[in-house]
Amino acid sequence: MQEFLSIFQLNILIPWIIAMIFGIFVGAIPGLTATMGVALIIPLTFYMEPIAGLAMILGVSFCAIFAGDIPATYLRIPGTPASGAAILDGYEMNLKGKGPLALALDLTCSFLGGLIGVLILIFVAPVLAKFALKFTNFEYFWLGTLGLSMAAVISKGAKVKGAISGILGLIFATIGIDITTGYPRFTFGSTQLMDGIGFIPAMIGLFGISEVFKNVLSPETLKAPAIMEKIQISFKSVGKLLYKFKFLIIQSSIIGNLIGALPGAGADIAAWVSYGVAKKVSRRADQFGTGIEEGVIAPTAANNAALGGTWIPALVFGIPGDTITAIVLGAMMMYGLKPGPLIFQQNRFLVNQIFYVALVSQFFLLVIGWAGIKAFTYFYKFPRNVVLVGVGVFCIVGSYALRNNLFDVEIMLLFGILGFIMERCQIPMVPLILALILGPMIEDNLRVGLVKSDGSFLPFLIRPICTTFFILFILLFFWEPISKPFKWALNKRKK
Amino acid sequence: MILFLTRAFPKASTGASDLTGPSFYPNLLAILFILCGIYEIVYGFKEVEGRNSIGLASILKGIRNPGFVNIFLMFLLTVFFIVFMNLLGFIICSYVFLFILMWRFGVPLIRNIFYSIIYVLFLLFVFGKIFAIYLPSGVLDFLGL
Numbered sequence: 001m002q003e004f005l006s007i008f009q010l011n012i013l014i015p016w017i018i019a020m021i022f023g024i025f026v027g028a029i030p031g032l033t034a035t036m037g038v039a040l041i042i043p044l045t046f047y048m049e050p051i052a053g054l055a056m057i058l059g060v061s062f063c064a065i066f067a068g069d070i071p072a073t074y075l076r077i078p079g080t081p082a083s084g085a086a087i088l089d090g091y092e093m094n095l096k097g098k099g100p101l102a103l104a105l106d107l108t109c110s111f112l113g114g115l116i117g118v119l120i121l122i123f124v125a126p127v128l129a130k131f132a133l134k135f136t137n138f139e140y141f142w143l144g145t146l147g148l149s150m151a152a153v154i155s156k157g158a159k160v161k162g163a164i165s166g167i168l169g170l171i172f173a174t175i176g177i178d179i180t181t182g183y184p185r186f187t188f189g190s191t192q193l194m195d196g197i198g199f200i201p202a203m204i205g206l207f208g209i210s211e212v213f214k215n216v217l218s219p220e221t222l223k224a225p226a227i228m229e230k231i232q233i234s235f236k237s238v239g240k241l242l243y244k245f246k247f248l249i250i251q252s253s254i255i256g257n258l259i260g261a262l263p264g265a266g267a268d269i270a271a272w273v274s275y276g277v278a279k280k281v282s283r284r285a286d287q288f289g290t291g292i293e294e295g296v297i298a299p300t301a302a303n304n305a306a307l308g309g310t311w312i313p314a315l316v317f318g319i320p321g322d323t324i325t326a327i328v329l330g331a332m333m334m335y336g337l338k339p340g341p342l343i344f345q346q347n348r349f350l351v352n353q354i355f356y357v358a359l360v361s362q363f364f365l366l367v368i369g370w371a372g373i374k375a376f377t378y379f380y381k382f383p384r385n386v387v388l389v390g391v392g393v394f395c396i397v398g399s400y401a402l403r404n405n406l407f408d409v410e411i412m413l414l415f416g417i418l419g420f421i422m423e424r425c426q427i428p429m430v431p432l433i434l435a436l437i438l439g440p441m442i443e444d445n446l447r448v449g450l451v452k453s454d455g456s457f458l459p460f461l462i463r464p465i466c467t468t469f470f471i472l473f474i475l476l477f478f479w480e481p482i483s484k485p486f487k488w489a490l491n492k493r494k495k
Numbered sequence: 496m497i498l499f500l501t502r503a504f505p506k507a508s509t510g511a512s513d514l515t516g517p518s519f520y521p522n523l524l525a526i527l528f529i530l531c532g533i534y535e536i537v538y539g540f541k542e543v544e545g546r547n548s549i550g551l552a553s554i555l556k557g558i559r560n561p562g563f564v565n566i567f568l569m570f571l572l573t574v575f576f577i578v579f580m581n582l583l584g585f586i587i588c589s590y591v592f593l594f595i596l597m598w599r600f601g602v603p604l605i606r607n608i609f610y611s612i613i614y615v616l617f618l619l620f621v622f623g624k625i626f627a628i629y630l631p632s633g634v635l636d637f638l639g640l
Contacts, residue, residue, distance in 0.1 A: 044621070160534050167528045171497065171521065178517040183505055185517055186497075209573075216569065216600070217562035385600035386610050392569060392596065393589055396576055397618055401628045406577050413573050420566070443520045 003352040007360065012052045015044075016357070019056035020063045020364055024372035027067025027079045034064035034080050034267075035323040036207045040394055042200055042331050043401040050335040051350060055357045057331070061324050062361050065267050065303050066110040066369050070376055073102045073296075082267035082303040085275040089288065089295025096291050104238045105293060106300045107369045109249060111362050112242070113301030116253035117260065117308025118358040121315075125344075125351075128316045132341035137452065138459050140317075141445040142469035144438045146476075147319040150262055152431040153476050163477075165422065166431035172197050173439025180447055192407040199330040199436055201399040201408040205415030206429055207323070208395040212388050213420040241293055248278060248294055249301050256302030260309025266322035266430070267303040267310075274302030308358065315339055315351065319438065326433050497525035568599055584633020585623075589615050 007013070019041060026037035037060045045053030068079030073090035086106065093102040135143070148170075152162030175186045176196030187193040242249065252274040259270040278298035279288040288295050310321025318339040320326035332339055337347065344351055399412035422429055453459045460466055475482065501518035572592045580588050593611040602610065622628045632638065 047627075160531050160538075164528065164531045164535065167524055167531065171524050171528065174521045174524070181505070181517050183517045185504070185521065186500060209569075213566045213569065216565040217560075219561045219565060219600070383602070385602055386597065386606075389593055389596040389600065390610075390614055392573075393592055393614060393618065396573060396592070397585075397589070397622055397630075400580075401622055404629050406580060409573070409577050413570070413577075417570070446520065 003349055004356045007051065007055065007353055007356050011049070012055055015048060015052050016055035016059050016361075017364065017368070020059035020361070020368045021372075023060035023063030024067040024368060024375075026060065027064030028070045028372065028376050033207065033211065034061050034068070034082070035327065036211055036391075037061075037064050038324050038327050039200070039203045039207050040391075040398055042203075042327060043398045045331060046334065046402065050332070050337060051353045051357070053331065053335065054328070054354055055361075057324070057328055058354070058358050058361050059364070061307055062110075062114055062304060062358075062365055063368060063372070065307060066107065066300075066365060067372055068303075069106040069110070069300055070103065070373060073099055073106065080268075082271055082306075083299075084268060085271040085299035086296060086303075088275070089291050089293075092289065092291030093293075093296065094291075098291065101237060102296050103373050105241060105296050107366065107373065108238055108242060109252075109297050109301040110304040110369070111366050112249050113253040113256060114304035114307065114362040114365065115359070116250065116301075117257045117305030118355070118362065119308075120254070120257045120305075121308040121311050121358065122355045125312050125316050128312065129341040129344040132316055135341075135465070136463075137445040137449040138463055139465045139469070141442060141449055141460065142466050142473070143317055143319060144442040144445065146469050146473055147313065147317075148431060148434055148438050148442070149473055149476050152428075159477060161425075161427045162431050165427050165429065166435045169432035169435025170439045170442065172202075172432075173436050174443070179440070179444060192405075197436070198399075198402065198408050198411055200327070200334075200402055201412040202415040202436060203327050203330070203433065204395050204399050205412040205417075206419040206433060208391060208398075209412060209416030210419030210423065210429075212392050212395070213416060214423060215384070215388050241297075245294060245297050248297055251281075252278060252298040252301040253305035256305035257309035259302075260306030260321055261312045262321070266324075267306040270306035270309075271299035271303040275299045311354075311358070315343065315354070316341060318441065320434055323430055323433050326437050329437050497521050497528075501525075565599060569596065572596060580633075581631050582633055584635045585630035586615055586619070586635055587633060589618060 007016075022041065023034070023037055026040075027034060038057050041056055041060055042053075045056055048056075064080055065082050068081075068083035069086045069090060071079045072083040072087045073094050090102045090106065093099060148166050149163075152166045153159050173196070175193055177184050177187075177194055184194055255274045255277055256267070256270040259273055260267065275288075275295065275298045278294050279285050282288065282294055284292065284294075306322075307324075310325045313319040313321045314325035314329055318329060320329050329339055337343065337350070395412060395416070396409055399408045400406060402408055419429055422432070449460060450457075461470055501521050504516065504518035572595060576588045576592055590611055593614050594607060597607040597610060598604075619630065623630045
């Protein structure tokens, strides 16, 4: 109870609510993603107590993911990638004159999905944490490798491109002083590189400045303000619809949460999978994409529920569930916190505070989200060229502010260019980001494990949990060639 | 390059031979990276077969695209920020960055001046005053901001 009351102190509450309003702004402006919003807000959180910073991050992410559905419904442009699936029926509903109903459903389903997602997080995470205490270096090595591999496989694009991105991130993570021997690796005599590559500047570069680069590449769209008609929200029929589709909401929230818990999957994949499942089990599957309520409910409940799921591996194993939690883990380390099973024993108070903040954020979302929908009648008139230039200067100041160091701005710029090139080459960025976080953990556990086993790789393969992880790893990358003979035999038998 | 650079790394003094030394893990990653690269090159060639090859003219056309000029300008202005931040100060650098880019992106002059000033004041207030981050004053040191 003390934890619950503590989150309502003004020094937590005020930045938290401001961050949620900022999240609505970020989410509803196409081109600005939830990850980018979190990356931009991180430098501000370093000057606060950890829970205030984490409340801001949670607030931004929940609001931004919801707000992405606003332009998706009205303009056919997803505000964030997680709103891609919401376009299909949301925009069609808008064309039928049911735009306000679609947005009201969006908001309430985001609230319910987020609530279910956080409740699963609260009940599942502590149980998993007890199990995770049995893990040794061998299991942690595989856990990190598996998390990264999953990100590489699930990300958009080919598996090999995902693997290239992941390996590149792991290579970047080796820059700096080697923890085991104290030897400086790949620093080229630079003292700035001794501490390794700053995670936050890299993050701001990959998600902030590269996104700006991508947007300014099409000059014709720069001046275009997304003006639209006045929004009138109708909540009258929403209650009835929510009751009618209660099982769909629960189903989509659970699917969203489970997918969110897979490292690298995130809210966008959760929304698409949930939409696909809803379509498959629906009696009117043929009407999906023509503007039906189920097509709005499924992705919007799933994308917010996924956010709760992404925190499960992040808190329990120290493995980020998506890019937002990847940034969160970096920030938590800078706050002096070490995510992992021990945090549930050593810092239970803070963990409970995080749970309560996530829960209360859903209720705040209802109010702030509603106000956000109303306010965006005016915000969409704000020209994109002004917003993008502002984001550019925020990226510079944000990365400088971390350590008052211009070297971090250089890192940000280089990673911005790298991110832009990767996107042009259709190489997913998510594995690179996860690798920057997971790299030290994977290397450390591999090398300590090898010292323990006197140079033998056998314990990495024969311990029961390790064997399971190893089989999963093989299946992840080689499922197609492995399953081919079986499929061929099955087809032959059918014939 | 990684394989070449790690040759200068010291051997492990404890534990299981070279496997625990500082070069083992980067070398492992480099080998995996090379294997993935070879796969991509082979598949890349297979995919490109039958398509028109990318000539110098198409590359030059792409570079002359106004969008690429925008990106190049942003890059140059960020470098300007890095180089001159301590000398000219945060206010001038951020104003130049904002003004030139908004001008390039077609924001009308009066609005451009107005938005640039608002942004600079906002950043000064949030980062400089609220979070007490040191933002160099440079040549405007006499203003005492």
